[in-house]
Amino acid sequence: MDHDASDSGSPETTRANRFWAWHPPLPLQRIPVFMWPPNFSAMVRYLLGGTFLGGIIVPFVITAAIVWFWTTPPITRFITVDGSLVIQLWIRNVGLMTLFAGGLHLFFYVARLQGDDRRFDTRDIRINRRFLAGRQLIDNMFWTLASGVTVWTLYETFLFWGIANGYFPGFMNWHEHPVLFVAMFVLIPFFTSMHFYFVHRLLHWPPLYRVAHALHHRNDNLGPWSGLSMHPVEHLIYLSSILVHTVVLSHPLHILFHLHWNTLGAASSHAGFEAIRIRGRNVFALGSFHHQLHHRFFNCNYGNPFMPWDRWLNTDNDGTDESIARMRARTSTSS
Ligand SMILES: [Zn+2]
Ligand SMILES: [Zn+2]
Incomplete structure (x- = not known):
């Protein structure tokens, strides 16, 4: 769940190319939000640009609104939760995930409508015994839908149940808090960035890694279905950032967006892929090269670029040969 700073880029002739079919300009650009001294115009340009506003806020506010206004029962229906309500939400979320991840998979890997343009790693999605049924795609779909969507649905039901019964501070009223209502959509990606860094480092603690996170890391090359392909324990930990809404005044739209x-x-x-492109231009920002580096080199880039925890805590890999050598040296001295 992270994106790079670059809206576009061109391959550079560095030795890093031996790892990648394409990569953004290296070293990876830093997002101009937590920079010192602050550059406010760059910050505003970034927040209103194609990667942040176009790749995160707009698409997931739209999906949250569609789900809230058209496919969610009235909040009073959540006062008493029963199995049929949970199954109804689970089927809706399976449909949503299938449309989104399945749509991207069809676009990039079946119809190949973009060829290999802005594709980081052109090795095929794997057929390998380490995956369920020997196929990465089947394995990734299984863990995403059977575990990921189930945990997601349980968190969603729990939050709505709490709000319906008045246990949490929600329901934020748009008319009373218009600025905070909008600001929440901007703050959530930064909050989840911090949460992701620390729970991800926890997931690399060897006992927890072996039990849970190793399953996600079998994907050293990635596709849309790899994103939420995790062990149920990891789903519980990874999605736990949603519990912030038990203590922060929120509207259900914020919960769904989150x-x-x-x-x-x-x-x-x-x-x-870095983006969906039309006529040579990025029209929808997608893949995170920062996180692709984590899958390839493992002991780096635990967070995402919204908050520079990797730089602050010396786990940053900016994709250059020097960075990769530093990460490898760390591995050899710690093992
Ligand atoms: Zn990891
Ligand atoms: Zn990942």
């Missing part, structure tokens, strides 16, 4: 960014957004950030 969930969709972490679930559907994982499909886009793992798509394996």
Whole structure:
């Protein structure tokens, strides 16, 4: 669930090319939000640009609105939760994930409508015994739908149940808090960025890695279905950032946006392509080269670029040969 700073880029002739079919300009650009001294005009340009506003806010506010206004029962229906309500939401979320990840997979890997334009790694999605049924795609779809969508649905039901019963501070009223209502959509990706860094480092703690996170890391090359392909324990931990809404005044649209960014957004950030492009221009920002580096080199880039925790805590890999050598040296001295 993360994106790079670059809206576009061109291949550079560095030795890093031996790893990648295409990569953004290296070293990876830093997002101009947590920079010192602050550059406010660059910050505003970034927040209103194609990667942040166009790749995150707009698409997942749209999916949240569609789900809230057209496919969610009235909040009073959540006062008493029963199995039929959970199954109804689960089927809706399976449909949403299938449309989103399946649509991206069809576009890039079946119809190949973009060829290999802006594709990071041109090795095929794997047929390998380590995957369920020996196929990465089947394996990734299984863990995404059977576990990921189930945990997502349970969190969603729990939050709505709490709001319906008045246990949490929600329901934020748009008319009373218009600025905060909009600001929440901007703040959520930054909050989840911090949460992701720390829970991801926890997931690399060897006992937890072996039990849970190793399953996600079998994907060293990525496709849209890889994003949410995780062990149930990892789903519980990864999606736990949603619990912030039990203590922060929120509207159900914020909760749905937060969930969709972490679930559907994982499909886009793992798509394996930088963007959907039309006539040579990026029209929809997708893949995260920053996270693609994590899948390839493992002990780096635990976070995403919205908050530079990797730089602050010395785990950053900016894609250059020097960075890769530094990460490898760390591995050899720690093992
Ligand atoms: Zn990891
Ligand atoms: Zn990943």
